[in-house]
Amino acid sequence: MSNQSISQILKVIMYVGFCILIIGLAKLQIVDGELYSEYAKNNYVKKSRLEANRGEIFDRNGLPIAQNYPAIHLAIIPGFIKDVDSLKAFLSTCLNTTSEDVDKFLYDTRFRTYRENIFIDNLNQQQVAKFAEYVNYFPELRFSISNTRKYHIPNHFTGYIGRINQQEYARLKDKDYHYNSFLGKTGIEKEYESILKGIDGVKLNLVDAKGKDLDLFNSITQNRNNINIPPVNGMDLFLTIDLKLQKFIDDSFPPELRGAVVVMNYENGEVLAYVSRPEFDQNIFMSKIPNNVWESIKADTTKPFLDRVSKAVYPPGSVFKVITAGYGLENNIINRWTKLSYCDGGLQIGDKYVKCWNRYGHGRLNVIDALKVSCDVFFYDLSFRIDLDNFCYFVKDYMLSEKTGIDVPNEANGFFPTTKWYKNMYGPYTSIRGHMVNLSIGQGEMFMTPLQICALFAGIANEGVWNKPHLLKKAVKGDSVLTITDFIENLQVRLPNSLENISIIEEGLRKVITQRKGTAHSLYRPNRNIYGKTGSAEHKEGKETHAWFAGYDKDSKIAVTVFVQEGGGGGSVAAPIAGKIFDYYYKNIGSYNDEN
Numbered sequence: 078m079s080n081q082s083i084s085q086i087l088k089v090i091m092y093v094g095f096c097i098l099i100i101g102l103a104k105l106q107i108v109d110g111e112l113y114s115e116y117a118k119n120n121y122v123k124k125s126r127l128e129a130n131r132g133e134i135f136d137r138n139g140l141p142i143a144q145n146y147p148a149i150h151l152a153i154i155p156g157f158i159k160d161v162d163s164l165k166a167f168l169s170t171c172l173n174t175t176s177e178d179v180d181k182f183l184y185d186t187r188f189r190t191y192r193e194n195i196f197i198d199n200l201n202q203q204q205v206a207k208f209a210e211y212v213n214y215f216p217e218l219r220f221s222i223s224n225t226r227k228y229h230i231p232n233h234f235t236g237y238i239g240r241i242n243q244q245e246y247a248r249l250k251d252k253d254y255h256y257n258s259f260l261g262k263t264g265i266e267k268e269y270e271s272i273l274k275g276i277d278g279v280k281l282n283l284v285d286a287k288g289k290d291l292d293l294f295n296s297i298t299q300n301r302n303n304i305n306i307p308p309v310n311g312m313d314l315f316l317t318i319d320l321k322l323q324k325f326i327d328d329s330f331p332p333e334l335r336g337a338v339v340v341m342n343y344e345n346g347e348v349l350a351y352v353s354r355p356e357f358d359q360n361i362f363m364s365k366i367p368n369n370v371w372e373s374i375k376a377d378t379t380k381p382f383l384d385r386v387s388k389a390v391y392p393p394g395s396v397f398k399v400i401t402a403g404y405g406l407e408n409n410i411i412n413r414w415t416k417l418s419y420c421d422g423g424l425q426i427g428d429k430y431v432k433c434w435n436r437y438g439h440g441r442l443n444v445i446d447a448l449k450v451s452c453d454v455f456f457y458d459l460s461f462r463i464d465l466d467n468f469c470y471f472v473k474d475y476m477l478s479e480k481t482g483i484d485v486p487n488e489a490n491g492f493f494p495t496t497k498w499y500k501n502m503y504g505p506y507t508s509i510r511g512h513m514v515n516l517s518i519g520q521g522e523m524f525m526t527p528l529q530i531c532a533l534f535a536g537i538a539n540e541g542v543w544n545k546p547h548l549l550k551k552a553v554k555g556d557s558v559l560t561i562t563d564f565i566e567n568l569q570v571r572l573p574n575s576l577e578n579i580s581i582i583e584e585g586l587r588k589v590i591t592q593r594k595g596t597a598h599s600l601y602r603p604n605r606n607i608y609g610k611t612g613s614a615e616h617k618e619g620k621e622t623h624a625w626f627a628g629y630d631k632d633s634k635i636a637v638t639v640f641v642q643e644g645g646g647g648g649s650v651a652a653p654i655a656g657k658i659f660d661y662y663y664k665n666i667g668s669y670n671d672e673n
């Protein structure tokens with residue numbers, strides 16, 4: 078073949094090849110192009126969260142207080158709603174939701190209309206069955222399965238979790254929260270949110286238009302972990318609470334009464350029981366609360382949501398006399414032998430006769446006997462020699478006019494007035510001396526939480542070293558352990574009384590129990606070392622007094638405060654409840670001296 082022929086053939090081949098290339102390119106560009114673009118449009122990488130398990134909450138002995146369990150929730154994808162009226166009608170028959178509930182939900186989710194937004198948590202079995210039947214008619218409805226919380230005992234310290242709200246989401250969206258996240262709303266759940274929560278993981282899937290997982294990443298990498306980031310679960314909390322003791326107190330507290338009981342280990346501030354009555358079941362917040370139930374809770378005049386341990390303040394009444402006594406001793410106004418004015422059932426102060434609680438009178442007493450029988454006249458007399466503003470500092474140093482700093486959010490401040498406060502309130506000519514008379518016996522314009530009172534008596538029991546009350550014993554995850562010192566500094570405060578003066582006060586508190594005329598003699602047990610003080614605090618004309626008992630047991634190393642709102646007499650109402658607690662503890666638990 079000539080060179081010319083070869084060149085001709087090559088030209089033809091090149092020409093044909095070129096044509097094939099052109100046709101192929103054209104097919105790719107024009108015909109298949111649509112297919113590829115559809116493919117690219119319809120498959121996408123779906124990034125989803127692998128939710129971390131929230132840490133669970135246990136008592137000091139490992140008994141469960143709050144645990145996770147899987148639940149079915151109802152989600153709505155608002156963008157898929159075809160007929161909002163029929164959706165509303167359907168939801169109202171199945172779930173008792175109102176049209177306004179749905180409108181609010183649609184408004185709240187207006188920026189994520191193609192996402193699954195949780196509408197109702199924790200469907201019960203009947204609801205799920207009902208939904209399963211009709212769900213095909215409503216492409217906007219989805220079931221979502223994730224953990225929710227179960228609280229084993231009704232109480233005021235654990236708090237509860239809830240879905241994130243708009244404001245919280247705006248604040249936390251960059252901190253590993255998403256629009257369906259749970260977070261601690263109150264109590265321990267809120268206080269320790271950062272360690273309970275854990276860190277969510279990420280899962281990547283290539284899915285088709287219908288959301289079907291194409292399992293592509295899995296087949297490429299052979300190992301899902303190369304693509305997914307596993308979640309890091311939260312830490313479990315072990316509280317200082319003794320759940321059996323907590324339940325015992327719950328059962329011992331008269332069901333018809335309101336009030337609070339606190340039990341603390343006075344050597345280290347661990348709160349062993351934290352009871353506020355009436356209680357409420359936090360589990361109601363784990364699903365939609367029916368409107369009628371919610372209305373009846375809100376209308377309940379006993380205020381079951383109020384945490385009376387640390388978030389409500391009351392006049393302390395005579396349990397406060399230990400502070401007046403302490404001030405008098407520390408400032409050398411009195412010593413252990415000093416006898417003050419004669420109590421004949423009261424005391425003439427200027428043109429007023431101010432009564433003692435005991436109209437038969439107590440005679441002339443020293444501070445120890447005045448504490449024993451709780452004679453008001455002794456403290457009236459002492460009050461004449463007390464400067465209000467110095468006294469106010471003393472009360473503050475006893476940790477009674479500010480928060481204790483317990484690891485439960487939203488603690489109430491105590492309150493104690495100053496001269497300035499009185500003058501602002503009642504004008505420049507108000508009689509500070511008159512107010513001091515009232516304050517000396519724990520009445521008038523002073524308010525404290527039962528928790529503060531318990532911590533005060535714990536401090537006296539602990540030789541004047543006040544321990545910050547707290548509920549966290551330890552947080553645990555694998556080998557990592559955190560304790561209260563990782564969260565709270567300055568756990569101890571030296572109270573402003575010398576050891577010697579503390580022991581004088583203690584003598585009085587001991588006689589309250591041991592002597593026949595002591596106001597809580599009913600708590601006397603031979604061979605046991607119980608100390609205490611009763612109080613019956615007036616608070617409103619015509620109402621029963623608040624009943625108080627605050628004390629401690631030197632064998633068990635616990636301080637106990639019982640507060641019964643409008644309960645009547647401290648000795649007759651509060652002290653017997655404390656007695657049951659001391660006995661239960663002594664018999665069943667003994668001492669927490671040894672680390673457990």
Ligand SMILES: [Zn+2]
Binds near residue numbers: 422435439455
């Ligand atoms: Zn008296």
